[in-house]
Amino acid sequence: MTGTTTKKMNRGGEKIYQGLREDILCLRLKPGSVLDEAAIAARYAVSRTPIREAIIHLISEGLVERHGRVALVASLNFDNLPSIFDALLLSSRVVNREAACNRTREDLKNIRTKMLEFDRLCGDGSGVQRQDANLEFHMAIADAGRNEYFSSFYERMLLTASRLHQACFSNQVAAERSPEEQAELQQHLTATSQQHHRILEAIEARDADQADRLAVEHQELSFARLQNAVFGRNRDGFEAFSLAPEALGRR
Amino acid sequence: MTGTTTKKMNRGGEKIYQGLREDILCLRLKPGSVLDEAAIAARYAVSRTPIREAIIHLISEGLVERHGRVALVASLNFDNLPSIFDALLLSSRVVNREAACNRTREDLKNIRTKMLEFDRLCGDGSGVQRQDANLEFHMAIADAGRNEYFSSFYERMLLTASRLHQACFSNQVAAERSPEEQAELQQHLTATSQQHHRILEAIEARDADQADRLAVEHQELSFARLQNAVFGRNRDGFEAFSLAPEALGRR
DNA sequence: AGTATTTTTCTTGTATACATGAAAAACATT
DNA sequence: AATGTTTTTCATGTATACAAGAAAAATACT
Numbered sequence: 001m002t003g004t005t006t007k008k009m010n011r012g013g014e015k016i017y018q019g020l021r022e023d024i025l026c027l028r029l030k031p032g033s034v035l036d037e038a039a040i041a042a043r044y045a046v047s048r049t050p051i052r053e054a055i056i057h058l059i060s061e062g063l064v065e066r067h068g069r070v071a072l073v074a075s076l077n078f079d080n081l082p083s084i085f086d087a088l089l090l091s092s093r094v095v096n097r098e099a100a101c102n103r104t105r106e107d108l109k110n111i112r113t114k115m116l117e118f119d120r121l122c123g124d125g126s127g128v129q130r131q132d133a134n135l136e137f138h139m140a141i142a143d144a145g146r147n148e149y150f151s152s153f154y155e156r157m158l159l160t161a162s163r164l165h166q167a168c169f170s171n172q173v174a175a176e177r178s179p180e181e182q183a184e185l186q187q188h189l190t191a192t193s194q195q196h197h198r199i200l201e202a203i204e205a206r207d208a209d210q211a212d213r214l215a216v217e218h219q220e221l222s223f224a225r226l227q228n229a230v231f232g233r234n235r236d237g238f239e240a241f242s243l244a245p246e247a248l249g250r251r
Numbered sequence: 252m253t254g255t256t257t258k259k260m261n262r263g264g265e266k267i268y269q270g271l272r273e274d275i276l277c278l279r280l281k282p283g284s285v286l287d288e289a290a291i292a293a294r295y296a297v298s299r300t301p302i303r304e305a306i307i308h309l310i311s312e313g314l315v316e317r318h319g320r321v322a323l324v325a326s327l328n329f330d331n332l333p334s335i336f337d338a339l340l341l342s343s344r345v346v347n348r349e350a351a352c353n354r355t356r357e358d359l360k361n362i363r364t365k366m367l368e369f370d371r372l373c374g375d376g377s378g379v380q381r382q383d384a385n386l387e388f389h390m391a392i393a394d395a396g397r398n399e400y401f402s403s404f405y406e407r408m409l410l411t412a413s414r415l416h417q418a419c420f421s422n423q424v425a426a427e428r429s430p431e432e433q434a435e436l437q438q439h440l441t442a443t444s445q446q447h448h449r450i451l452e453a454i455e456a457r458d459a460d461q462a463d464r465l466a467v468e469h470q471e472l473s474f475a476r477l478q479n480a481v482f483g484r485n486r487d488g489f490e491a492f493s494l495a496p497e498a499l500g501r502r
Numbered sequence: 503a504g505t506a507t508t509t510t511t512c513t514t515g516t517a518t519a520c521a522t523g524a525a526a527a528a529c530a531t532t
Numbered sequence: 533a534a535t536g537t538t539t540t541t542c543a544t545g546t547a548t549a550c551a552a553g554a555a556a557a558a559t560a561c562t
Contacts, residue, residue, distance in 0.1 A: 011320070011515075037544070047517045048544090049300075053307055060311035062403075069262075069524080069544055080399070087400035090345060148331070149338035149411075152313075153404045160400075262545075288514070298547045299514090320514055320554080 013050035016040070017057050024063045024073055025159065026128050027166045031076040035064065062156060076167055078230060088161050089219045091154040092138075096199065096215040098145030100208040107144035108204055114140045115196050122189040127169060130189070131162050137196060141203065161222070168229040188225055195221065264301035267291070268308050275314045275324055276410065277379050278417045282327040286315065313407060327418055329481060339412055340470045342405040343389075347450065347466040349396030351459040358395035359455055365391045366447050373440040378420060381440070382413050388447060392454065412473070419480040439476060446472065 020040070023029040035055055041048045055071050058064040065074050099107070114137040121130045135158050142151040169185075177185070195218045202210040271291070274280040286306055292299045306322050309315040316325050350358070365388040372381045386409050393402040420436075428436070446469045453461040 013515080038542095049516055049518095052304070052544090053515095056304055056307045057311055060308055083398040083400055086398060087404075090341075094341060147334040147337060149334055149404075149408060153338075153400075157400060264545080289512090300546055300548095303514090304545095322514095 013053040017054035035071040088157040092215045096211040100211040103144040111140040264304040268305035286322040339408040347462040351462040354395040362391045
């Protein structure tokens with residue numbers, strides 16, 4: 001017998017949770033839009049009960065907010081972009097450091113698998129798929145760090161950042177991209193992939209300082225692209241980067 | 252009209268959530284014990300629906316875990332004590348730094364209020380009350396840091412640590428304490444209170460480095476006491492403190 | 503007696519029905 | 533016509549009923 005998928009399919013609320021989460025992260029559900037329980041229940045062909053459970057789960061994950069009695073998809077105001085950057089940068093550094101110190105051989109295998117999956121999708125994947133593979137790669141690193149508290153914090157920040165990137169880039173379909181935009185995308189993907197490889201090397205070498213530095217670079221690359229998309233080429237008036245990169249010393 | 256408390260008392264699930272949370276944090280509900288929905292529903296004289304909502308909320312907060320279909324109060328295994336310490340130390344440092352940089356005059360007032368409340372309870376409060384006041388004091392600091400992501404991470408760690416302390420100290424009632432224990436407690440409370448005052452001073456002076464140092468001291472004091480309680484006077488075999496205290500440079 | 507199997511019970515997951523409060527729409531009044 | 537009031541509608545919160553699966557208990561068989 002297979003044992004896991006054969007006949008026990010209880011806790012269907014999890015399915016709805018996953019589905020809604022996907023929809024929110026891909027911005028198929030737009031920030032600020034209301035989550036109508038009845039409508040969702042109809043869409044998934046279940047009663048309202050599992051829907052409510054999923055919504056509560058999403059609320060405590062930060063992807064949904066309550067305004068009075070209605071549940072809204074969490075807004076994506078760019079006001080707190082500096083906060084997001086700070087938190088993502090710090091969590092990323094910590095997680096990569098810890099991974100470099102604590103990784104096992106199994107961890108390396110997992111990370112490499114995810115990394116190659118991302119590389120593969122750089123050729124023929126959709127933006128959503130790449131975003132997902134990217135997230136899995138970084139979470140594989142987080143798992144290697146062996147600290148569930150840092151991991152879950154990091155995951156939350158990655159999810160938040162993922163939505164931001166979706167909002168800035170993925171709204172235009174591939175077919176509608178201009179040649180320049182296409183070139184820029186490919187160049188960015190190549191750079192990202194290279195950084196992934198170097199990060200894995202550092203973790204494999206147990207070089208925490210190097211992993212830290214690379215994590216900073218990686219985050220800065222990612223956010224710099226975001227900044228350009230949001231504010232054009234203008235860097236002024238955007239005072240993120242409030243935590244010093246060269247901090248968080250060796251252990 | 253008062254507007255907030257007069258007649259709209261909907262979302263009773265929140266009440267149950269608060270109640271259960273209290274019970275878990277104070278260890279009235281022991282780690283590992285099962286949460287029987289029907290039983291709790293009877294206790295609170297409501298149906299199972301709001302109970303389930305509360306439980307889901309608690310699960311995503313880390314205070315309750317699912318094992319198969321049953322919900323258990325999150326276990327307090329001391330295996331991951333190093334993880335907890337690392338995460339608490341780092342979040343504490345960051346939050347105190349940020350508070351020192353971003354605090355307003357209102358923030359200072361809030362922090363001072365909470366601080367004095369804690370001091371008051373050092374004289375004639377229960378362990379639970381003090382723990383609560385302590386948490387509110389530190390969360391007031393976190394609020395002053397103006398980064399909701401760091402704040403919520405910090406809160407989670409404070410909650411976890413709070414349960415640990417309850418587990419180690421609060422299980423013995425005040426009446427049962429020996430004179431030596433009583434003296435040790437008072438000495439600890441005095442030291443804690445003094446650190447609070449110095450932390451507030453540093454934040455008021457916008458001295459981020461000092462706030463950082465004091466946060467480290469504060470956490471080490473707290474955890475050293477925990478260690479003594481858990482492992483006696485023996486510090487060996489307990490390899491927490493894995494993140495260097497003198498890290499996370501200035502901004 | 504010990505173990506395997508069946509039956510029973512109990513707890514959770516889901517659906518539906520009802521209550522309540524809020525927003526919107528219709529109406530009336532100035 | 534504009535505004536204030538009333539009514540209606542609709543979404544959410546809660547309760548209850550039912551279904552299903554798992555643990556426990558009882559029975560039967562070796």
